[in-house]
Structures are given as C-alpha cells and as structure tokens.
Amino acid sequence: MALTPSKGAAYARVMGIGAAIPSRVVDNAEMCTYIESSDEWIQQRTGIVERRWVGEGETVESLSLDAARKAIDAAGLTPADIDAVIISTVSHMVQTPSLAAIVAAKLGCADAAAFDIAAACAGFCYGLGQAESLVRSGAATHVVVIGAETLSEITDVHDRSTAFLFADGAGAAVVGPSETPAMGPVVWGSDGDQAEVISMTRPWPQAVEEGKPSHITMAGQQVFRWATGFIADATRRTLEVSGLTADELDLFVPHQANNRITDAMLRHLKLPETVTVARSIKKYGNNSAASIPIALAELIETGEAKSGDTCLMIGFGAGLVYAGQVIIVP
Ligand SMILES: CC(C)(COP(=O)(O)OP(=O)(O)OC[C@H]1O[C@@H](n2cnc3c(N)ncnc32)[C@H](O)[C@@H]1OP(=O)(O)O)[C@@H](O)C(=O)NCCC(=O)NCCS
Structure with a gap:
C-alpha cells in the first residue's frame, strides 16, 4: 500500500x-x-x-x-x-x-x-x-x-x-x-493564564438569562505592560527568524492597538528611521483582526508601501495570543 x-x-x-x-x-x-x-x-x-x-x-x-x-x-x-x-x-x-x-x-x-x-x-x-x-x-x-x-x-x-x-x-x-521566499516563519503563541485581561463581561447564556448584554472588558494597564514587554520581544524574534536585519526592513505594521504601544515597541526594536511605521489607528481606531490588513492596504494605496518592500507585522490581543511574520509586499 x-x-x-x-x-x-x-x-x-x-x-x-x-x-x-x-x-x-x-x-x-x-x-x-x-x-x-x-x-x-x-x-x-x-x-x-x-x-x-x-x-x-x-x-x-x-x-x-x-x-x-x-x-x-x-x-x-x-x-x-x-x-x-x-x-x-x-x-x-x-x-x-x-x-x-x-x-x-x-x-x-x-x-x-x-x-x-x-x-x-x-x-x-x-x-x-x-x-x-x-x-x-x-x-x-x-x-x-x-x-x-x-x-x-x-x-x-x-x-x-x-x-x-x-x-x-x-x-x-x-x-x-x-517561486521565491516571500513570507517568513510565523512566530506565535498564547498565554491563557492571562485570559481575564481582555474578555467578555458574561457568557451569552447568562446574558440571555439576566437580560443584559455581554461586552468586552479590559484591564488596560496589564495589556499595556504585556504588549510593551513580551510582545515587543516577540516582534524582535519575528524579525530575527525571517533572516532579515532591521536595516533590510521597509515597513513595520503592528496591530493598531494603541499608538503608545507602537512607540514603546519602536524604542525596544530600535528600527532605523527609514522604516515606515503604520499609524492608521488615528483614523480607524482599534479594529482588532482587521487592523493590520487595513493599515497595510492604506500604505499601499498612498504609495508609502511599494511592491517588493519587506514588511514586519505583529498582532496581539485577547487570549492572550500573538502572531507575527515578515512578508514581501505584493
Ligand atoms: C486603556 C488605557 C489608555 C488607559 O490609560 P491608563 O493610564 O491605564 O488609565 P487609568 O485607568 O490608570 O487611569 C488614569 C487616569 O485617567 C483617567 N481616565 C481613565 N479613563 C479615562 C477616559 N476614558 N477618559 C478620560 N480620563 C480617563 C482616570 O480617571 C485616571 O485619572 P486620575 O489619574 O485623575 O485618577 C491604557 O491602559 C492603555 O493604553 N492600555 C492598553 C490597551 C490596549 O491597547 N488594548 C488593546 C489590546 S488589543
């Protein structure tokens, strides 16, 4: 057989x-x-x-x-x-x-x-x-x-x-x-011990029983600490495993969680001034899973991202979970 x-x-x-x-x-x-x-x-x-x-x-x-x-x-x-x-x-x-x-x-x-x-x-x-x-x-x-x-x-x-x-x-x-390498390895993980940091106020059956909606709840400072510490480090690892150096990077498109988190990541990563950093949160807010592709689409539309550019991305949020990779812009 x-x-x-x-x-x-x-x-x-x-x-x-x-x-x-x-x-x-x-x-x-x-x-x-x-x-x-x-x-x-x-x-x-x-x-x-x-x-x-x-x-x-x-x-x-x-x-x-x-x-x-x-x-x-x-x-x-x-x-x-x-x-x-x-x-x-x-x-x-x-x-x-x-x-x-x-x-x-x-x-x-x-x-x-x-x-x-x-x-x-x-x-x-x-x-x-x-x-x-x-x-x-x-x-x-x-x-x-x-x-x-x-x-x-x-x-x-x-x-x-x-x-x-x-x-x-x-x-x-x-x-x-x-035919050629155009996506670096994904770096991803989770920490369910911090599940409560961003979660829902009540499970849906309870919401129905109590006649109250279920909403997102967030411990903002804990998220901030995790994102600017562990996630900043995971971002550095994502770049490392791609085989590229910071000098070879054209774009940094982090999850548009919060500009202060992006600023802290930049301090940690020490990316060269030549790297274009996505800041679409200013106009669109934090739209979770949509934020990275929206930010990249906008950079492509404005001409700030060009075909062949190298782009470091990192998403992070409720779970807690994170994932990132380097891609070549289409
Ligand atoms: C959410 C966040 C902006 C809150 O800021 P913070 O400084 O932690 O806020 P705190 O709750 O400690 O409150 C600090 C002060 O701001 C005030 N404050 C809190 N929320 C406020 C609001 N919405 N508007 C105005 N003032 C506010 C508080 O009353 C407090 O005032 P005081 O110093 O006079 O007592 C911040 O924690 C953060 O950026 N966290 C990361 C969240 C994130 O990115 N989540 C996405 C994950 S995908």
Whole structure:
C-alpha cells in the first residue's frame, strides 16, 4: 500500500490585499457624549482622532465580502481560483455555521474549504501563518485570509475603559504559491493564564438569562505592560527568524492597538528611521483582526508601501495570543 502524500508549492507569498472601511465616522467629540473623557486625553493615550463604526446595512459579513473581493482583484485572480477561506473574527454572533462558509459561497468560491478562527487582534497573522502552511503543504493553492470585526456591537459605549478604543472594519489578503521566499516563519503563541485581561463581561447564556448584554472588558494597564514587554520581544524574534536585519526592513505594521504601544515597541526594536511605521489607528481606531490588513492596504494605496518592500507585522490581543511574520509586499 502506498498512500499519496500532498505536495505543495516551494514557497508562499501574499498576492493581494484589500480593506473595507465602515461608513460611520465617530470622532472623539461624539465619543465624549457617551463617556466622561476628552479629545485631548484620548489622543494622548491612544493616538485615536476618530474611529469607524458600521453604518446602515453594514455587517461583519458585508465588510468581509468587500475586503475579500478587493484582495482577490488585487491578486489578479477570480473567486473561482480560491480554494480556502479563513476568517478571523470575534464579532460574528452566530456560532454555527461559520462566517467563512457563508462568505465563500457569496464570493463565488465554489467548494472552497472554509473556517473561522478566534484569535482576536492576532487573528490576521494567525490566518496568514495557516495560509502559508496550506499553500506549502499542497492542501490549498489560493487562500483568502480575512480579519473582520464589528466590535462596536460588543463594546459598552458607556464604559470609560474600552469605548474610546474599539472599532469596526475588515481587511483581507490572498496567499498563493511563489517561486521565491516571500513570507517568513510565523512566530506565535498564547498565554491563557492571562485570559481575564481582555474578555467578555458574561457568557451569552447568562446574558440571555439576566437580560443584559455581554461586552468586552479590559484591564488596560496589564495589556499595556504585556504588549510593551513580551510582545515587543516577540516582534524582535519575528524579525530575527525571517533572516532579515532591521536595516533590510521597509515597513513595520503592528496591530493598531494603541499608538503608545507602537512607540514603546519602536524604542525596544530600535528600527532605523527609514522604516515606515503604520499609524492608521488615528483614523480607524482599534479594529482588532482587521487592523493590520487595513493599515497595510492604506500604505499601499498612498504609495508609502511599494511592491517588493519587506514588511514586519505583529498582532496581539485577547487570549492572550500573538502572531507575527515578515512578508514581501505584493
Ligand atoms: C486603556 C488605557 C489608555 C488607559 O490609560 P491608563 O493610564 O491605564 O488609565 P487609568 O485607568 O490608570 O487611569 C488614569 C487616569 O485617567 C483617567 N481616565 C481613565 N479613563 C479615562 C477616559 N476614558 N477618559 C478620560 N480620563 C480617563 C482616570 O480617571 C485616571 O485619572 P486620575 O489619574 O485623575 O485618577 C491604557 O491602559 C492603555 O493604553 N492600555 C492598553 C490597551 C490596549 O491597547 N488594548 C488593546 C489590546 S488589543
């Protein structure tokens, strides 16, 4: 008996990126009608000037479709070429079926493998790591990875410790075969001992029983310490395992958690001034799994990121979980 093993591409690459930005602009002045705060405090503590929430008719599904279509188009492919769809989201309020199965069908990716992952703000990089492995193993040829969130629906708008931070959006990437190395190894991990640091106020059955919603809750200072210590170090390791040096890096696209965290990471990493650093949190807020692809899509659109550039990415958040890799910009 001789089983036929799967056989994949020598290397994988990101072929296209797409972003879906929700229509509703919520500036800090509006935010201060919900919580006792100020534009100055929010900007100084986070860098956020305004954030986006879903408007009329926009959902986590519609944002996913929009971002994925743009990414497939940018990759020069059609939905029929896609054989796997991965969506990272914590805002799809139906446990089954997966959002990915629905989105795959609506995109027209007939018979594609489809599954959701829950890796919060690390979700896009978790998905990219999986996509790279699928392409190199031969389990898939073209994978769409989507990070999509409508955190406004699970954030308590009157909670002073979270309301100003979280936002909505979706971003996507197509990963496919490559003849040359174009994605570094994923560096990822988790620390469930810190599960309570970012979590939900109550499980959904309890929410139903008590007639109260379940919302995101966050111990801000603990997140800050973890992100500026352990995660800054994980970011350095991500660059190291890629085989590149800081001098060879063109772009740094960290999860848009908070500008002060990005600043602290930069101090730790000592990246050269020539590296372009994503700061899309200013306009879009922290939209979790969507933040990295949205930030990268914007850098590509403005011409700050060029095809062939090297890009270091790191996502981190509730779990606690993290994932990062270096990619070549398509
Ligand atoms: C959330 C965060 C901005 C809060 O800042 P902080 O300095 O830790 O806030 P604290 O709760 O210690 O409060 C400090 C002061 O700000 C005030 N404050 C807290 N929330 C406020 C708000 N929304 N608006 C205005 N003032 C606020 C407090 O009352 C306190 O005032 P005092 O010094 O007069 O007593 C900060 O902890 C942080 O950036 N954490 C990381 C969160 C993150 O990035 N999460 C995403 C993970 S994916």
